[in-house]
Amino acid sequence: AQSVTQLDSQVPVFEEAPVELRCNYSSSVSVYLFWYVQYPNQGLQLLLKYLSGSTLVESINGFEAEFNKSQTSFHLRKPSVHISDTAEYFCAVKQRGSTLGRLYFGRGTQLTVWP
Template sequence: AQSVTQLDSQVPVFEEAPVELRCNYSSSVSVYLFWYVQYPNQGLQLLLKYLSGSTLVESINGFEAEFNKSQTSFHLRKPSVHISDTAEYFCAVRKYGGSQGNLIFGKGTKLSVKP
């Protein structure tokens, strides 16, 4: 079975500082990897995804994540955060093929950006 660990439950940073939200996964099979963001009182929105190919993936709002197979990690980074990035971020995995195609989520990391 797959599992996801987000090592930090809360990450406070100042505006314009860099940030890294950590995600490690455990799986005996190949997986697809995702980062979702949840703004207060809203549902989840897909931020970025790794399916295959280049191990570095980017979102339209400046976030990036790198798939590291040897370390089973998919950390999310942004070189300079804005107040509007304050949200909860969820890392998720999905198994290649088979019947268990549902997403497995980590427990989330609350990013708090302070002025």
């Protein structure tokens, strides 16, 4: 079975500061890794994903995440946040090659950016 741990339930930061949202996973098999973002009263939107290849993946709005196999981590980072980045962020894993299509989610991290 897979499990995902997001170590911080809330992360408050000031605008233009850097931020890191932590994600660790536990799995006995290889996984695909995802970060989703959820704005108030909306569904989840895919932010970025790691499938294979380069361990550093980037999104179009300045976020990046690095897959670290030895530490089973997939932390999300942004060098300079904006107020519009305020949202809940979810890390998720999916088992490679499985007939089961489900995602396993962490409990989420609420990022709040203050002016």
